Amino acid sequence: MITIVGSYLSPYVRKVLVCLEIKGIPYLVDPIVPFYGNDEFGIISPVRRIPVLIDDGLVIPDSTIICEYLEDRYPQTPLYPQSPMQKARARWLEEYADSRMGQVFIWSYFNEIVIRPFVWGEQTDHAVLKKTLEQDIPQILDYLEGNIPVEGFLFGDVSVADISLASFFRNLQMAGFQLDGAIWPSTRRFVEEVLQLHSFQKLLPYEELSITTPIQNHRESLLASGAPISPTSFFTRNPKRGLLST
Numbered sequence: 001m002i003t004i005v006g007s008y009l010s011p012y013v014r015k016v017l018v019c020l021e022i023k024g025i026p027y028l029v030d031p032i033v034p035f036y037g038n039d040e041f042g043i044i045s046p047v048r049r050i051p052v053l054i055d056d057g058l059v060i061p062d063s064t065i066i067c068e069y070l071e072d073r074y075p076q077t078p079l080y081p082q083s084p085m086q087k088a089r090a091r092w093l094e095e096y097a098d099s100r101m102g103q104v105f106i107w108s109y110f111n112e113i114v115i116r117p118f119v120w121g122e123q124t125d126h127a128v129l130k131k132t133l134e135q136d137i138p139q140i141l142d143y144l145e146g147n148i149p150v151e152g153f154l155f156g157d158v159s160v161a162d163i164s165l166a167s168f169f170r171n172l173q174m175a176g177f178q179l180d181g182a183i184w185p186s187t188r189r190f191v192e193e194v195l196q197l198h199s200f201q202k203l204l205p206y207e208e209l210s211i212t213t214p215i216q217n218h219r220e221s222l223l224a225s226g227a228p229i230s231p232t233s234f235f236t237r238n239p240k241r242g243l244l245s246t
Helices: 011-023 039-044 063-073 084-120 126-145 160-174 185-195 204-211 215-225
Strands: 002-005 027-030 052-055 058-060
Touching (some): 011 063, 011 160, 039 052, 058 063, 160 185, 160 204
Antiparallel strands (some): 002 052, 052 058
16 A cells, blocks of 8 residues: 655645545555655755655655655556657646746745744734735746647646646635636636545545644544544654655
8 A cells, every 4th residue: 555645735735635536546645745754854854845755665755756656657648748848838837846946936925824823923024925925926927828729638637737737726725825816717617627526525524624734633533534634653743854844
């Protein structure tokens, strides 16, 4: 049984779980927020980030590598385009989501509204938030609007690129951001359509439970809700900042 270490609130974890769901691969989740990983977690994830895949002795701590591994080992229901050109473009959009959108959507927006106050007890930096809302997010949305089709998915069937992009928008929604369909109509249509996929909807109750439950109670609450929770955990009650927590 594959185990994915990481919180349902993480867009990187969400990307991997959706890929597992679409491919029909059974899995368990150790739903830790990375800051609450114990010393052993720091060994399997040296930069203390999630997700981490554990599969029959294999330990992989990166969402992109995990998705590529799943595609290679479980080629049924492929999530990468077959054309070399389209595959390269899909990989680029996945990287753009993980890097640029991750920096802006998560560390400059979600972090300021959710992580800083609720994990570290710190105040939101309103100067950072203002720049993010007025400059950085619109720049990303303008780029996506020029690359997203008017209808359908990016490459015909749903791909890792569709999953990656939509996963980050889910965190924007959790933090109260409203995507203006009058300015970015294709992007809004695309995000809504991808997030309506059964694989995303199946995770939604666990995400909503996690965002409304104290971190120390995530595991017990998710287990009671029927989530596929692992029998052991890397959780600790004493949070630590990751090496890349900027």
